Amino acid sequence: MTSSPGFSAQTLSVLAALCAEPSQWQHGYALAKQTGLKSGTLYPILIRLADRGLVEACWQDEPQPGRPRRHLYRLTAAGLASATAALAGAARPKAAKAPRTRAVRGAVAGVVPWTG
Amino acid sequence: MDRLNRAAAAVAGALAWLLPAGRRDWGAAIWAEAHEMPPGLARLAWRAGGAWVMAREALMPRRLGRAALFAAAAGAAAFAAWPQPGVGHAAVSQFHVIATVLLLAGLPLLARRFFGPASPSRAGRSLRVLCCAAILAYLPALYIVEAFANLTPVQAAYRRIVCPFQGCGGAPGKSTGGPPWAGEIAFLLMTIAYLGVILFLTSRRSRVTRSTLAIGTGTGLLFGVVMYAVAPLGLTNDATDPWLPGSTADPLVALAWILLFGGPAAAAALAAWRGRDPAGTALPRNVRIGQGIAAGVLANGTAALFVSALGTSTTALMLKSARLLHWFNHGHQLTAFAAYRYEASAAGGTTVYLFMLIWFPVIGLIMSALGAACTPPGRPASGN
Numbered sequence: 001m002t003s004s005p006g007f008s009a010q011t012l013s014v015l016a017a018l019c020a021e022p023s024q025w026q027h028g029y030a031l032a033k034q035t036g037l038k039s040g041t042l043y044p045i046l047i048r049l050a051d052r053g054l055v056e057a058c059w060q061d062e063p064q065p066g067r068p069r070r071h072l073y074r075l076t077a078a079g080l081a082s083a084t085a086a087l088a089g090a091a092r093p094k095a096a097k098a099p100r101t102r103a104v105r106g107a108v109a110g111v112v113p114w115t116g
Numbered sequence: 117m118d119r120l121n122r123a124a125a126a127v128a129g130a131l132a133w134l135l136p137a138g139r140r141d142w143g144a145a146i147w148a149e150a151h152e153m154p155p156g157l158a159r160l161a162w163r164a165g166g167a168w169v170m171a172r173e174a175l176m177p178r179r180l181g182r183a184a185l186f187a188a189a190a191g192a193a194a195f196a197a198w199p200q201p202g203v204g205h206a207a208v209s210q211f212h213v214i215a216t217v218l219l220l221a222g223l224p225l226l227a228r229r230f231f232g233p234a235s236p237s238r239a240g241r242s243l244r245v246l247c248c249a250a251i252l253a254y255l256p257a258l259y260i261v262e263a264f265a266n267l268t269p270v271q272a273a274y275r276r277i278v279c280p281f282q283g284c285g286g287a288p289g290k291s292t293g294g295p296p297w298a299g300e301i302a303f304l305l306m307t308i309a310y311l312g313v314i315l316f317l318t319s320r321r322s323r324v325t326r327s328t329l330a331i332g333t334g335t336g337l338l339f340g341v342v343m344y345a346v347a348p349l350g351l352t353n354d355a356t357d358p359w360l361p362g363s364t365a366d367p368l369v370a371l372a373w374i375l376l377f378g379g380p381a382a383a384a385a386l387a388a389w390r391g392r393d394p395a396g397t398a399l400p401r402n403v404r405i406g407q408g409i410a411a412g413v414l415a416n417g418t419a420a421l422f423v424s425a426l427g428t429s430t431t432a433l434m435l436k437s438a439r440l441l442h443w444f445n446h447g448h449q450l451t452a453f454a455a456y457r458y459e460a461s462a463a464g465g466t467t468v469y470l471f472m473l474i475w476f477p478v479i480g481l482i483m484s485a486l487g488a489a490c491t492p493p494g495r496p497a498s499g500n
């Protein structure tokens with residue numbers, strides 16, 4: 001069962017991770033570490049969010065020497081609004097219960113101030 | 117490990133080539149991030165996950181793939197079920213094939229229009245696929261069984277035995293084919309009812325929860341498997357339960373009776389007990405009863421569909437395969453006449469599946485209404 005209309009618990013955890021610093025570009029590896037998701041779960045979520053215009057992606061300008069260029073992600077304005085609403089919606093009825101994932105727990109405490 | 121990483125890289129390279137243009141960046145992105153992972157198993161796991169994502173994306177668009185798969189399956193089923201020259205009621209059989217395929221292709225589109233898109237539940241999606249597969253499998257199986265059941269034997273000795281029971285309307289060696297128009301229309305109405313109910317219950321607008329769909333489908337599959345073990349070739353004395361002596365003391369038969377009445381009641385009680393909205397609050401009583409009834413009807417409907425399609429297909433395969441016939445009669449010396457009598461009995465026995473298709477969901481409806489009405493709301497659950 002989705003935790004919020006249209007978003008699964010895993011998607012919410014990705015949104016929460018992106019919401020933590022909405023203006024900053026983030027790497028896939030960093031998002032995977034924050035959410036605890038594997039690449040096979042994380043990237044389909046990012047792809048869907050990008051398709052819906054909630055996440056924007058770009059390539060790193062200056063790659064580290066000897067490393068390939070990395071893909072960067074951040075929320076769009078619409079994505080930030082949707083994410084905040086979805087996280088608040090997920091946090092409100094579940095306030096009495098343990099959040100499902102690390103990132104959602106972080107979101108409840110950090111992104112949605114009235115639940116922290 | 118290096119070798120595995122190289123193999124994963126090769127797979128990913130091939131998959132990247134298959135990706136649509138708009139998705140290739142994502143393939144490269146996943147691969148680039150692998151360099152950030154610690155070398156060894158973690159990096160390999162990241163790449164394996166990436167290869168999985170790329171494989172899924174390469175198979176897009178899924179709708180096109182699903183449509184192609186359906187067209188291939190429907191084409192194969194229609195080809196196998198198309199009446200042979202000389203079979204009676206050929207027009208009815210042809211109409212049956214065409215109408216069934218059109219129903220399977222068109223009803224989901226109509227359901228989307230009126231009931232909304234399919235539920236995101238995995239059980240719901242699986243149920244739709246199972247329903248479609250069962251109806252398609254039923255097409256050729258039913259044709260083969262009916263053609264055999266209505267065959268007038270060539271040998272006079274066989275005719276003397278068979279014709280008084282099943283009637284022999286055709287010339288020797290010819291089959292009168294399937295049912296007349298009235299029977300065909302009734303069967304199509306039943307197909308529409310099954311498809312319509314399953315499409316509705318697995319749609320978003322029905323508001324049947326994921327747990328209800330999972331409970332109903334799971335109970336139905338369990339009952340279907342037990343019922344198939346009891347009656348793989350119908351319920352006639354000759355054909356029933358070839359492995360165990362059929363009797364009311366047979367534990368499988370007892371289990372089938374328990375599941376027929378107790379399965380939908382238990383599924384309904386569980387679904388009603390778990391009936392909660394996404395916020396975790398208990399649903400109103402009438403909504404919980406609705407969830408329970410949906411689970412019970414799904415349980416017996418799924419079981420009936422499962423056992424009917426599988427049992428009729430098994431019978432059809434047996435009619436086409438002497439090896440399967442002898443396998444079902446292991447330990448017995450089959451004379452040609454005994455084999456024919458056994459086949460005729462099994463072909464005639466499949467009509468019981470039609471009764472199951474009609475009455476199992478009705479029993480499910482009654483038992484689930486009782487089960488759901490007697491169930492209090494459960495404690496708040498962690499998910500629905």
